[in-house]
Amino acid sequence: MKFIDIAAIFVKAGDGGDGHLSFRTEKFVPKGGPDGGNGGKGGDVVFKVDPHSNTLVDFKFKREFLASNGAHGGKSRKTGRDGKDIIIKVPLGTEIKDIDGNIIADLSEPDEEFVLARGGNGGWGNAMYATATNRTPRRANPGQPGLEMEVILELKLLADVGLVGFPNAGKSTLISVLSSARPKIADYPFTTLVPNLGIASIDVGQNFTIADIPGLIEGAADGKGLGIQFLRHVERCRLLVFLIPADSPHPEKDYLILRKELDKYNPDMSFKKRIICISKVDMVDQDRIKELKALKFKEKNTKTMLISSVAHTNTDDLKLAMWNELSQM
Structure with missing residues (x-):
């Protein structure tokens, strides 16, 4: 296996799902209240130490890593599912740096994990905006975007x-x-x-x-x-x-x-x-x-x-x- 000890990659956490705007439409309830559900949270970008890896060669062929978006909210106050995290496995001794060379994380412990980018929160559905004075809110929020960035991975061997x-x-x-x-x-x-x-x-x-x-x-x-x-x-x-x-x-x-x-x-x-x-x-x-x-x-x-x-x-x-x-x- 080819030894690679430095790599540049792009990561993006998932966007939050949009909140839903809807009203109950049940039979015999012609003017039902708001029932729009919240959007799901976007998935995180997580780095995890892989004890079986000793090179960054995989990042030579794949340089873009995207977590899943959260699903949109639905009727009947249905909350959208959360986006799936993306797990990026790296060798023990990997440093994560920003493009200016500043160290963000140093993964120097076995089985260590680090959440680099958090997924965006889901937007609120209109059911969340109902109040005593506003029983029919016509407002729902879009999901928040997930964090995205370019980072540099740098491997420093851990040897006695x-x-x-x-x-x-x-x-x-x-x-x-x-x-x-x-x-x-x-x-x-x-x-x-x-x-x-x-x-x-x-x-x-x-x-x-x-x-x-x-x-x-x-x-x-x-x-x-x-x-x-x-x-x-x-x-x-x-x-x-x-x-x-x-x-x-x-x-x-x-x-x-x-x-x-x-x-x-x-x-x-x-x-x-x-x-x-x-x-x-x-x-x-x-x-x-x-x-x-x-x-x-x-x-x-x-x-x-x-x-x-x-x-x-x-x-x-x-x-x-x-x-x-x-x-x-």
């Missing part, structure tokens, strides 16, 4: 751990080792063009989710490379794991660039817990490994680990370190 690194840092291989995810893996930049989500297991009932965020490059926060389209998925990760290849000429500089891009996109990123991983240590000799072990990343209380996903070097230790960090939050 986010893997962050430049293209070809080994993120896809690592997530395939730590979890059941099977992302596309190849030796060229931007192999991962969409976020991958996997579940890592420590023991029975001890699981956490890992997101493989597509590779960043310097200037990503300004739209370079894959741009900021995937940086939004890092925002909700509780723990960040930075991957820097062992054969990088300047690992410390690489880390600072990655940090700068995240902080530039959202300054709150700097407060997230993190682990720094030197990946692909199977590709360098022992002298290089000694140099890597001596690196200082100038981060207080930040764990630094050397790993190889291919050789499974320290990958179990990394998974346990992730779990321990998450457990302390």
Whole structure:
């Protein structure tokens, strides 16, 4: 299934039904009183979290969502039926924004529902206007229109751990080792063009989710490379794991660039817990490994680990370190 994480749609709640204008016409009651019924309420536009969905791809093909109108009132004070709500199912982590980018709702809880647009109220029939001084009102109201609007849906993955690194840092291989995810893996930049989500297991009932965020490059926060389209998925990760290849000429500089891009996109990123991983240590000799072990990343209380996903070097230790960090939050 194609991964789509942003979509623009049009929604409209149902219009209320019109009130009815009528008078009783029973036999032997030649001048019956008003008996026009009220119109039914229009249906609402309701968003609901779908636990089985992880993409907004459905909104690529359908962009207009209309709730049903309320039925008109009838004779004998018959109230029109209410319009049926339209239920729009979205993945967990979906934000609903107006066209100016302001957040209307953030659907970040399982089974959460949000009524975006209320249906219009039904109009009153003339029976509602009867008074002691006006026994034959010839007035009935039309139903009120339902709210309509254009909105933007934006999906931000909800994962416990986010893997962050430049293209070809080994993120896809690592997530395939730590979890059941099977992302596309190849030796060229931007192999991962969409976020991958996997579940890592420590023991029975001890699981956490890992997101493989597509590779960043310097200037990503300004739209370079894959741009900021995937940086939004890092925002909700509780723990960040930075991957820097062992054969990088300047690992410390690489880390600072990655940090700068995240902080530039959202300054709150700097407060997230993190682990720094030197990946692909199977590709360098022992002298290089000694140099890597001596690196200082100038981060207080930040764990630094050397790993190889291919050789499974320290990958179990990394998974346990992730779990321990998450457990302390």
